[in-house]
Amino acid sequence: MPDRKWQQNIHTNLPNSITFLSLGSGLISIVLSTGGLIVPAAACIFFSIFLDYLDGFLARKLNLSSGFGKELDSLADIVSFGVAPILLVWNYLAVGTGLSYWVLPVFVLQLFAGAYRLARFNLQQPKRGSFDETLGLTITQSGMVIALAVLSDLSSETYTLPIWTYLLLSVFLSYLMVSKLVFPSPSWYAPTKRSYLIYLFLGAILAYFSSIFTTLLVIYLGGLTFSIGRQIYLFSIRSHI
Numbered sequence: 001m002p003d004r005k006w007q008q009n010i011h012t013n014l015p016n017s018i019t020f021l022s023l024g025s026g027l028i029s030i031v032l033s034t035g036g037l038i039v040p041a042a043a044c045i046f047f048s049i050f051l052d053y054l055d056g057f058l059a060r061k062l063n064l065s066s067g068f069g070k071e072l073d074s075l076a077d078i079v080s081f082g083v084a085p086i087l088l089v090w091n092y093l094a095v096g097t098g099l100s101y102w103v104l105p106v107f108v109l110q111l112f113a114g115a116y117r118l119a120r121f122n123l124q125q126p127k128r129g130s131f132d133e134t135l136g137l138t139i140t141q142s143g144m145v146i147a148l149a150v151l152s153d154l155s156s157e158t159y160t161l162p163i164w165t166y167l168l169l170s171v172f173l174s175y176l177m178v179s180k181l182v183f184p185s186p187s188w189y190a191p192t193k194r195s196y197l198i199y200l201f202l203g204a205i206l207a208y209f210s211s212i213f214t215t216l217l218v219i220y221l222g223g224l225t226f227s228i229g230r231q232i233y234l235f236s237i238r239s240h241i
Contacts, residue, residue, distance in 0.1 A: 042151050056165075074121070113174035117177040148220065
């Protein structure tokens with residue numbers, strides 16, 4: 001009888017346990033990037049992304065979604081995909097370029113935008129699936145873009161992105177998180193064979209001339225741009241009807 005109760009407790013708390021692992025991975029990323037270990041720190045962010053997807057999937061699959069789990073997930077996300085990616089960029093640029101503190105308000109703005117996005121998400125109806133549309137870019141996707149940008153920069157032997165590139169990217173992501181634009185999750189997902197073939201073709205060309213990180217970053221940002229352009233186009237059509 002005690003063994004069965006123990007197994008039931010494991011089953012019930014499995015999604016929340018994975019969320020705690022995601023939080024721990026985000027903290028490890030912060031510690032590593034502060035010590036100048038940029039690549040392992042970025043890897044921890046991607047591990048947190050995997051865990052973030054996994055805990056949500058299991059919570060829905062096992063019918064274990066709860067208000068506590070939703071709040072816990074947001075607290076983990078603000079560390080793993082809010083603070084950790086910002087410190088990843090900060091520590092990378094500080095090591096490479098002697099970053100001055102005048103750029104700090106831009107990164108603080110991104111953190112504020114991520115917190116706003118999470119608070120708004122907690123007031124919405126729970127998602128029914130992993131590929132449901134979301135109001136505003138998720139903080140998880142924002143953190144992924146930042147990590148990809150840093151890894152893409154590191155993988156280039158001939159060119160380093162200037163500071164203003166990261167600042168523009170940070171402002172862009174901040175706007176998308178607080179906006180009322182609707183994004184699929186992930187944003188580039190399109191359930192047609194033609195779309196997959198296009199992505200594979202473009203990805204093969206980009207991968208030939210650059211790294212896999214640059215390829216993923218360009219494709220992902222291209223998907224975001226396409227999604228935004230489609231919504232602007234549809235809005236313009238409706239406004240003229």
